[in-house]
Amino acid sequence: MPVLDEQLIPVFDEVVSRNPGEIEFHQAVREVLESLGPVVAKHPEYADAEVIRRLCEPERQIIFRVPWVDDAGRVQLNRGFRVEFNSALGPYKGGLRFHPSVYLGIVKFLGFEQIFKNSLTGMPIGGGKGGSDFDPKGRSSAEVMRFCQSFMTELFRHIGEYTDVPAGDIGVGGREIGYLFGQYKRVTNRYESGVLTGKGLTWGGSQVRTEATGYGTVFFVKEMLTASRDSFDGKQVVVSGSGNVAIYAIEKVHQLGGRVVACSDSDGYVVEESGIDLDLLKEVKELQRGRVSDYAARRGSSAKYSSKGSIWSVPCQIALPCATQNELNGADAKRLVANGCQIVAEGANMPTTPEATALLHAAGVRFAPGKAANAGGVATSALEMQQNASRDSWTFEHTEERLAKTMRSIHHRCLETADKYGSTGDYVVGANIAGFTQVADAMLALGII
Numbered sequence: 150m151p152v153l154d155e156q157l158i159p160v161f162d163e164v165v166s167r168n169p170g171e172i173e174f175h176q177a178v179r180e181v182l183e184s185l186g187p188v189v190a191k192h193p194e195y196a197d198a199e200v201i202r203r204l205c206e207p208e209r210q211i212i213f214r215v216p217w218v219d220d221a222g223r224v225q226l227n228r229g230f231r232v233e234f235n236s237a238l239g240p241y242k243g244g245l246r247f248h249p250s251v252y253l254g255i256v257k258f259l260g261f262e263q264i265f266k267n268s269l270t271g272m273p274i275g276g277g278k279g280g281s282d283f284d285p286k287g288r289s290s291a292e293v294m295r296f297c298q299s300f301m302t303e304l305f306r307h308i309g310e311y312t313d314v315p316a317g318d319i320g321v322g323g324r325e326i327g328y329l330f331g332q333y334k335r336v337t338n339r340y341e342s343g344v345l346t347g348k349g350l351t352w353g354g355s356q357v358r359t360e361a362t363g364y365g366t367v368f369f370v371k372e373m374l375t376a377s378r379d380s381f382d383g384k385q386v387v388v389s390g391s392g393n394v395a396i397y398a399i400e401k402v403h404q405l406g407g408r409v410v411a412c413s414d415s416d417g418y419v420v421e422e423s424g425i426d427l428d429l430l431k432e433v434k435e436l437q438r439g440r441v442s443d444y445a446a447r448r449g450s451s452a453k454y455s456s457k458g459s460i461w462s463v464p465c466q467i468a469l470p471c472a473t474q475n476e477l478n479g480a481d482a483k484r485l486v487a488n489g490c491q492i493v494a495e496g497a498n499m500p501t502t503p504e505a506t507a508l509l510h511a512a513g514v515r516f517a518p519g520k521a522a523n524a525g526g527v528a529t530s531a532l533e534m535q536q537n538a539s540r541d542s543w544t545f546e547h548t549e550e551r552l553a554k555t556m557r558s559i560h561h562r563c564l565e566t567a568d569k570y571g572s573t574g575d576y577v578v579g580a581n582i583a584g585f586t587q588v589a590d591a592m593l594a595l596g597i598i
């Protein structure tokens with residue numbers, strides 16, 4: 150495991166003691182701090198102004214009650230969160246996650262990651278994240294609507310196009326953004342398009358936002374392949390998850406000539422040597438809100454479904470974890486290495502455990518961290534904000550080209566920065582340092598706030 154620079158040990162210890170039990174937040178902070186040794190050595194001004202300690206403390210954390218009534222007339226209760234982490238570069242920006250596992254530690258890890266990711270995009274957006282322990286699974290659309298309306302009835306007072314701009318994440322897609330935007334509009338009496346991103350195309354949304362995270366991850370891998378004079382042509386790819394990020398990662402891999410042979414959900418995974426049938430997967434997941442097992446049943450004997458074991462035992466040259474945090478562990482990394490995997494790129498946020506990351510690194514597998522590889526989603530959200538601000542809308546082609554250009558630029562910045570700080574080819578170091586220095590310099594310029 151990488152070690153922490155001596156100067157940064159007390160900073161990390163303070164994060165652990167001030168945020169007890171928030172293990173995902175500790176993990177995300179540690180992973181960034183591990184890269185910053187050479188930066189603090191070169192730039193004493195950051196320590197003088199306590200930039201890193203301030204960066205690890207959210208600017209504001211909001212926790213609120215979300216009561217709602219289910220279809221049977223019973224009162225239900227959930228907890229809502231919005232962590233406004235850092236606004237040095239722009240209004241807080243980051244998604245909302247609705248999943249039973251959500252608690253403050255998850256929201257803080259995601260908000261912390263978001264600061265550096267948003268900085269890497271080069272767009273004027275700060276970092277934040279929110280969500281709820283609400284479980285949308287098995288709930289009717291009417292229940293989801295009532296939950297979203299209750300959630301926004303409190304959240305509205307904290308957000309705004311110049312303050313904080315939420316979007317989707319796990320469990321929050323176009324349907325939920327619609328209900329949230331509707332309630333925001335109702336309680337504020339303002340058609341403030343720029344307050345949320347991921348909106349529908351007929352009411353202020355941007356082309357390509359739905360596809361952006363998955364497409365962007367694959368564009369990033371394309372840059373990695375191009376750097377070694379290689380391409381997706383004929384490559385076997387495994388994508389975990391089957392939600393928004395996974396579906397559009399699969400689509401772009403197929404468009405670029407690769408073959409995705411497996412995908413998953415939290416119940417199991419499906420393997421299909423001839424390639425996942427994306428039209429059917431979209432129908433099952435997006436239209437019917439079904440499961441990967443339903444997809445497998447519809448495909449018959451060409452697909453093998455398994456509810457046991459790990460998707461990472463499926464041989465591939467490229468692995469794209471696109472489901473959730475810590476879904477790829479040490480044992481999985483060993484399997485990937487043994488099967489000849491060459492590239493792992495994180496479509497999800499922090500899906501690879503620290504042990505797995507270290508094993509992949511030691512084995513020479515090229516590894517793209519989420520804050521670089523999945524930044525295409527939030528970058529396209531920033532393009533949505535631009536279009537809203539100018540009351541304009543761009544074509545699919547133009548927006549996709551902007552996304553591709555952003556991913557090229559992030560890839561370039563990662564490699565250039567890694568090289569400058571003596572870790573040539575290390576995307577983790579490059580992403581962390583490039584993301585950090587831009588925010589840190591802004592924080593220095595803005596004074597002790």
Ligand code: NDP
Nearest residue numbers: 318319320362390391392393394414415472473497498526
């Ligand atoms: P979705 O809700 O659309 O899909 C999530 C997928 O991950 C589902 O297949 C789900 O399976 C699976 N999953 C979720 N939680 C778990 C779990 N605890 N164990 C196993 N599988 C799980 O979410 P997204 O596709 O939007 O998000 C996926 C990842 O990408 C997240 O890490 C998110 O933070 C990240 N991300 C998303 C962006 C976006 O724009 N949406 C942008 C950047 C990153 P099941 O249905 O069984 O729960």
Ligand code: 2IT
Nearest residue numbers: 243244316318526527530
């Ligand atoms: O993790 C992420 O970058 C997102 N969920 C998207 C955030 C956004 O504001 O588009």
